Amino acid sequence: MPNQIRELSDQLDGQANDPFRSSDKSTQKVNRADQPTVLMAAIAAATIGALMYNMLPIYLGSIEASKSLVSSQTGLIGTAFFLGFNVAGISAFAWIRRFNWRTVSLASLPVLLLSLFLCVWLSAFPALLVGTVVCGVAFGINYTIGSVIVGDSSRPERWYGFKVAFESLAGAVLILLLPLTAAGQFGFAGTAAAMAVCIAVLLPLLLFLPATWEKSSSADMPNVSDKLGADRHAVVDRTAITSATLSLLMLFASLSAMWAFAERMGSIAGFDQTSVDTLLAITLISGISGSVLIAALGDSVNTVKAYTIAVVLVVIALICLSINSNFLLYAVGNCLYMFAWAAGTPLAMAEISRLDLDGRYVALVAPAIGIGGMIGPGIAGWLLQIASVTAVFVYVASTAVASGILMLMAARLSKMHKPATLDVL
Numbered sequence: 001m002p003n004q005i006r007e008l009s010d011q012l013d014g015q016a017n018d019p020f021r022s023s024d025k026s027t028q029k030v031n032r033a034d035q036p037t038v039l040m041a042a043i044a045a046a047t048i049g050a051l052m053y054n055m056l057p058i059y060l061g062s063i064e065a066s067k068s069l070v071s072s073q074t075g076l077i078g079t080a081f082f083l084g085f086n087v088a089g090i091s092a093f094a095w096i097r098r099f100n101w102r103t104v105s106l107a108s109l110p111v112l113l114l115s116l117f118l119c120v121w122l123s124a125f126p127a128l129l130v131g132t133v134v135c136g137v138a139f140g141i142n143y144t145i146g147s148v149i150v151g152d153s154s155r156p157e158r159w160y161g162f163k164v165a166f167e168s169l170a171g172a173v174l175i176l177l178l179p180l181t182a183a184g185q186f187g188f189a190g191t192a193a194a195m196a197v198c199i200a201v202l203l204p205l206l207l208f209l210p211a212t213w214e215k216s217s218s219a220d221m222p223n224v225s226d227k228l229g230a231d232r233h234a235v236v237d238r239t240a241i242t243s244a245t246l247s248l249l250m251l252f253a254s255l256s257a258m259w260a261f262a263e264r265m266g267s268i269a270g271f272d273q274t275s276v277d278t279l280l281a282i283t284l285i286s287g288i289s290g291s292v293l294i295a296a297l298g299d300s301v302n303t304v305k306a307y308t309i310a311v312v313l314v315v316i317a318l319i320c321l322s323i324n325s326n327f328l329l330y331a332v333g334n335c336l337y338m339f340a341w342a343a344g345t346p347l348a349m350a351e352i353s354r355l356d357l358d359g360r361y362v363a364l365v366a367p368a369i370g371i372g373g374m375i376g377p378g379i380a381g382w383l384l385q386i387a388s389v390t391a392v393f394v395y396v397a398s399t400a401v402a403s404g405i406l407m408l409m410a411a412r413l414s415k416m417h418k419p420a421t422l423d424v425l
Contacts, residue, residue: 033152037208042149043163044205045105047170049143049366051195052081052135053373054171057260058178059191066188067123080129082374084136085143089366092144096363101145102209109203112138113196120189144366145209151353151362152213157303160346160353161295165288168342170198172284240413241352241361245368247307247406248348252372254399255314255341257380257392262334265389269324279331286335290342303351304411310344311404313337318393344403345369351407355414 032038052059056078064074115134122128150159174194186193262283266276294301313336320333349365356362376399383391 031152031154032210032213033149034154038149038210039153039159041205041208041210042146043159043166044146044202045142045209046146046150046163047167048109048199048202048206049139049141049146050167051170051174051198052139053085053143053369054167055174055191055195056081058175059188059195062188062191063119063128067125067128069125073125077128077132079374080132081136081139082370084133084138085140086136086367086370088137088140089144089363089368089370092141092148092363092366093360096144096148096360097212100211101149102206102211105142105145105206105209108138108141109199109206113199116192116195120192140366140370144363147349147365148359148362149210151349151356152359155299156350156353157301157346158295158298160349161291161293161298164291164342164346165295168284168288168291172281172288174198175284176281237355237414238361240410241355243406243413244348244352244355244410245361245364247403247410248345248352248365249368249372250399250403250406251341251344251348252369253375253379254372254396254403255337256373256376257396257399258334258337258376259341260377261380261384261392264384265321265324265392266330268389269330271327271330275327279334282331283334283338287338287342290339291346294343294346301347303347303354304407307344307347307351307407308404310340310347311400313340314400315397318397322390322393324389348407351410355410 033042060074060078063069063077064071069077112135115131115138119128119131119135122131146163150156150163153159178191178194262280263276266279267273294306297306317333317336317340320329320336323329349362352365353362379395380392383395
């Protein structure tokens with residue numbers, strides 16, 4: 001009996017010292033980020049946020065034709081979008097846990113739509129640049145909010161997989177259907193209208209976005225609560241998070257180069273243009289299947305091992321693409337690298353989320369994607385101009401392997417840091 005009394009006393013003392021730990025086990029298992037309505041709202045916000053990114057080739061092509069721009073001006077508009085998108089993501093490190101997510105998201109949409117349609121009505125190139133920057137900020141805000149909420153869920157691999165799948169699906173539907181609808185006959189105005197319709201369809205789901213929360217208080221997360229106790233702001237292994245974030249950046253710097261010039265590479269190889277265009281649509285579907293597979297596997301998959309497999313698939317894809325006289329291998333190569341890209345992205349995001357006990361660093365996935373997406377096509381275009389397709393393949397392979405190494409480093413640094421963190425606490 002004395003031993004039982006002593007054990008009960010110890011349990012009560014532990015709960016008194018840790019106000020964030022509840023004695024009700026059912027309460028401990030509640031994670032607000034796992035609620036279906038919250039997850040649907042987060043995925044809707046991220047899908048809106050990724051809409052212009054996924055439609056950028058169509059957006060830039062239509063605005064160039066509509067406004068009679070030269071290629072250099074069109075390139076600057078693409079850069080303007082990424083500038084705004086990256087500013088939103090980088091600045092989110094300061095505001096993401098402080099402001100009401102629902103209010104910020106809903107307030108950004110009127111600004112987004114107004115800027116988008118000002119770009120339709122105005123012809124002055126400086127105005128187009130400013131309008132595109134503002135659009136980029138608004139898109140980036142929604143993408144960041146959605147990504148952070150999904151990262152707070154108990155199964156980030158699964159929900160990041162669904163998030164990437166829905167983002168890709170929305171972009172693919174618009175890209176494939178736009179030429180077949182009336183909107184496709186109105187050039188840039190039709191493109192802007194199609195994007196506005198997509199935003200309007202997803203808008204009601206944003207009403208279910210939560211206000212905000214601290215990551216350590218949004219759920220019962222044993223790996224956090226056991227180490228933090230009453231301290232919500234534990235020492236975060238910034239080195240491991242930085243390595244994982246750079247891995248995501250390098251993944252996009254690698255594979256965005258392939259996607260940007262996939263059609264041109266098919267033309268250089270002498271393949272039929274209609275066959276190449278059809279293949280690109282199939283490639284998008286292949287990408288969606290990659291993210292859906294990660295969603296189906298969920299937290300049963302070993303993130304780092306699966307990411308390594310994705311990098312190996314990229315190398316195999318490049319070998320297939322290097323045999324440019326065979327259309328079948330060209331098709332297999334395109335589908336493989338898109339599959340690996342779509343599978344690797346949610347895996348990298350999930351690893352960043354898992355390492356980020358603070359809950360702010362996961363906001364940096366948006367600028368990592370944006371910066372990587374800016375670097376890749378620029379370098380690939382330069383290499384095609386001064387060298388050859390083979391040089392692009394070497395660049396893509398090198399950056400993909402570097403991405404895999406950085407992810408392995410993040411896992412190793414995390415394991416090295418864990419004992420030290422426990423000793424400090």
